[in-house]
Amino acid sequence: MPESPPNDDEFADLFRKLPTPRATGASAGEAEPATPPSRRAAREAAAAAAGSSEPAPTPAAESVPATTAAAEPAERPVPATAEPVPAVPAPMAAPPAAPAEEPAAPAEPAVHHQIDALFAAEERPERARSKKHDPDRRKSRIAGWVVFGVILAIIGGLVGGGFYAWNTYGDKIRSVMGWEEPKDYEDGIAEGDASVTIVTGDTGATISTTLFQAGVTKTDSAFYDYLVKTGQNPTFQPGVYTLKQKMSSAAAVKALEDPANRRENTAQLPEGLTMASTLTRIADGTGIPLADLQAAAADPSQYGVSATSLEGWLFPATYTFDPGTTATQVIKTLVDRTITSLDKAGVPADQRERILTVASIIQREARFTADFYKVSRVIENRLDPDNEETHGLLQMDSTAQYGYNEMNKGTASSSAEALANDNPWNTYIHPGLPVGPIANPGDVAIDAAMHPADGPWLYFVTVNLDTGETVFSTTYAEHEKAVAQWQQWCSANASDDC
Incomplete structure (x- = not known):
């Protein structure tokens, strides 16, 4: 790009595009003078118009409005990286004296007005385009929020459905995926003692529950499931057995089949049993015929009880009787234990x-x-x-x-x-x-x-x-x-x- 002559206005190209302001005091039919492209051209044009043979004044002698001179020094250098800032060209030298007239209005405001009009014209289409696209932007924002809401609803539904499925079918899911916790204890970790009572009429399912409640097996169904899986259907002798806690189902089967683990003349009576169930357990544990026990319990008065039945009077506990103990002695032992508890409570x-x-x-x-x-x-x-x-x-x-x-x-x-x-x-x-x-x-x-x-x-x-x-x-x-x-x-x- 060719260099600009010294002291040239670097914004001349911009001002060439501006319409030339009408000179002050020109008649309506007089042609408007063209705006000089630079300060040098402005000075030469002024000298020619005055017919003066004097050399053009130096920039320091130019008549520049105070505000313009203060804001824009004549020889101010422009940094190479700075953005060009539009500047108002200096006013031309005054023409020869004219007949006395009203003072002419300065031309500068017209130039400023045209500059404002130029930039305003550039901004108006942009604002128009912006206003035109405003509804589209609003629609886009609304659509974005709708999509966001739909995504949240889908995620919420998936999470909620997942919780419901897990709570409802968690056991089946764990089983299918192989995540199921073992239902049985492993061999070799048994500890402590546990008493288990098997009564007449017990099945594999009821014994399975009894073992679990006594702490022998890990789950309620472990023992029964093992019997089904192995195809076993053993017959267990009624009575009280001494087993270990945390036994595997296989080990529990062997322990219940071992006569050495069966406690002789022992009855285990948990709380909440009825009299009928209590007598059955005593018969199974001691070998005393059930009919003898029922006959011994038929008359409460022989034990100092005024009620018509011994229901509630046969105290729950684990009893071991000596061989040869009679049914009446057994019943009296249980009733006496109940009276001891009543007296202790202050009844x-x-x-x-x-x-x-x-x-x-x-x-x-x-x-x-x-x-x-x-x-x-x-x-x-x-x-x-x-x-x-x-x-x-x-x-x-x-x-x-x-x-x-x-x-x-x-x-x-x-x-x-x-x-x-x-x-x-x-x-x-x-x-x-x-x-x-x-x-x-x-x-x-x-x-x-x-x-x-x-x-x-x-x-x-x-x-x-x-x-x-x-x-x-x-x-x-x-x-x-x-x-x-x-x-x-x-x-x-x-x-x-x-």
Whole structure:
């Protein structure tokens, strides 16, 4: 690119494009002089117009408006990298004196106006284009947010569906994918002792549950699954066996088949058994005929009991009797142990039957011993005949099940037939306590019946049958919410108590 002459205005090309401002005082028909391309040309044009033979004035003698001179020095160098800034050309020298007229308006404002018009003309199409595309931009933003929302909804649905599928089919998924935790203990890690009772009529499935509850096997179905897998159907002798905890199913089978592990003349009686189940276990453990035991228990008065039945009086524990012990001696041992527990809890002699009745309901209804005292309070609160919510009705499932011979169904639910059956133990129909105990309670249940906790509760329900979590409520509305929790648990879990 050719160099500009010294002192040339580097923005001359820009100003050539501008329309020439009309000279001050020119007539309407007079041609407008062209704008000089540089300061040198401006000076030469001024000299020629004046007809002067004097040399053109130096830049220092030029007449420049104060504001322009202050803002733009004549010889200011421009850095090579700086962006060119448009500058207003210096005004030409004044023409020869003219007749006195009104002072002419300066030409500079017109030049500024034209420059503004030039840049405004360039900006207007840009603004027009911007306004034209504004609706499209708004639509694009809205569409973007819609797409984002759809993506979030899809992700949320996938996550929610994944949680539901895992909670519902987690066991099957783990089994198919090979992630399933072993159901059985390995050989060689057995520790401690465990007592296991096998009673007449037990099957592989019931023994499997008994072993799991005693801590022998790892899962409820491990022992039964092993028998099915290996095609075994052994017959186990009823009685009490001494096994180890954390045994494999194969090791447990061998231990139950070994006569050395069977404890002679021993009966293991857990809490909450009925009198009928208790007598069967004693017969299986001691070898005493069941008929002899039933005859010995038929007359409660010979043991100092004024009740019509020994239901609730046969204390649950593990007993080992000497060889030759009679049925009557066995029954007396169990009744005496119950009287010891009643005396320890401070129960008056004339309140023994009532306390045993309450304690038997507590034993069958509560899952945790920590809840025994609260359940005891619920029973006492509901027995109040002036209570407008209960009207003295206990409405305990365990009592309805006992009267309908449905105790093996558990304590969480009852059949419609059991709830509707009119028998003296059904507390859904008859107010107050049932006519007698419904099971054999242990020490804690007896103490809880005598010393209920303080509280306003009228309802309770076990909402998780695996953990025993129980919710206590004061109003029926609160109780309904807790029942919904229990129903939800039952819908997600297979349990005989549901």
